[in-house]
Amino acid sequence: MSNIEKLKEYLVGSDGRKGYLLDDKLSNGKVIMLSGAWGSGKTHFWKNEIEPKLDKSIYISLYGKTSLREIENEVLSKSFLIDFSDEDIKNISIFGNIAKNIVSIMAPKIGEKLEETKTSLVNNFGKNALQNGGLLCFDDFERKSKDVDLNDLFGFITQLALNFKCKIVLILNSDVFEGKEKKLFADLKEKSVSKFFKFNPNSENLFEIIFNKYTLDEKHKMIILNAINEFGLLNARIYENILENFQEYIEKNPVMTNQEVRYFVLTLINFNLLHIVFKFYDYSYPFLGNSFKLPTFFIDQKDLSVNLVNS
Structure with a gap:
């Protein structure tokens, strides 16, 4: 059995057997990591072989993200949009801060004040999108901006997993970290990551x-x-x-x-x-x-x- 087949079977199962990601008792509240060389097909594997098998999942690329706030906003936005129709999503601009667009669009429609709308988004996030078994995938983890502190990022991810009992998947090339960041990454991975998988197809x-x-x-x-x-x-x-x-x-x-x-x-x-x-x-x-x-x-x-x- 190839590396790809083994990973797929373990993560989403086969022949009626539940995979790790589909077994809430095993994977809720856990952070797992999928690492492989650039260009090896990690994202393609996730989007075509794993994601279609999941009930609900959110995918976020950290490529070029310059602040933790930007990442938090996208998590909030996509968790809110997960239950929207394609037509609703078309009405929200992909440019700029999506969360602000959601507020500006929804507040006049439902007659809520700005803070009430924000609270509504957060409640929806916890209740419907990720809580108790939802899945959030962070891709291009190593391509975040240097301005995003690794300590803060791992802290945010860990709190998401624990507070909402959701599953977190990190996709990256772990071999590119160097110097002090390499040691920090290794320390944080050891404390935060439950399972580490190597994506190494031929x-x-x-x-x-x-x-x-x-x-x-x-x-x-x-x-x-x-x-x-x-x-x-x-x-x-x-x-x-x-x-x-x-x-x-x-x-x-x-x-x-x-x-x-x-x-x-x-x-x-x-x-x-x-x-x-x-x-x-x-x-x-x-x-x-x-x-x-x-x-x-x-x-x-x-x-x-x-x-x-x-x-």
């Missing part, structure tokens, strides 16, 4: 779960994967870029040889990693009775996907 496992999102012919699957493995590449975002562009291209050019598929994939990888673009030229060999398309590369800063799809 290219086949990661490619499999991403490939299944697309409507591509199985005959191309191994050709694409083998081309990826020529680079020893393990990066979910690049896999998605390859498959999205290949699906778009193959719809317009349905007849491709295996070699052309391989060249196409290698071209996309080179562009993603090095901004090297390959162009194909026909080379005729009359004495062999056929012709070949061979790649010649040049450096270009244009969007490769546009060049290829529109060519």
Whole structure:
């Protein structure tokens, strides 16, 4: 069983068995951590393999968050919005402070004063969204701003878990902390985190779960994967870029040889990693009775996907 399969089975169960996150007796009030290298597909795994199995969950990226107050506001906002319809959510701007927008929209509608509205939001947060088994996922934990103190952040997260008896999942790359912050992180993790999981898929496992999102012919699957493995590449975002562009291209050019598929994939990888673009030229060999398309590369800063799809 692969690393991805083991994690999925443990967290959400299989064959009628409850997973850890679905067993309130085991996981309520607990903080767990899922760590893996950047680009290894942690977020994709969470959103596509775990989150759909959960009754209610809130997802928050800490990328670029500059203060604990900003994080608190987003937790409050998303916990309030979890029971809203998609139409209600459309009426709230994604720009600026969402919590302020909620107050400004809701207060005139229900005739409450500002402080009463704030109290209503907090009560709704505790009662409906997270209390007694709700789940809150903080992604990109290590990409928070340096202005957010680790002590304060862990303190906030721990209090959420304990006070509301909810489950907290932290997704991050724990290997990037350095110096004093590395030691502080290790100390706080030991005090606050109940379970630590290593997300460490191989290219086949990661490619499999991403490939299944697309409507591509199985005959191309191994050709694409083998081309990826020529680079020893393990990066979910690049896999998605390859498959999205290949699906778009193959719809317009349905007849491709295996070699052309391989060249196409290698071209996309080179562009993603090095901004090297390959162009194909026909080379005729009359004495062999056929012709070949061979790649010649040049450096270009244009969007490769546009060049290829529109060519």
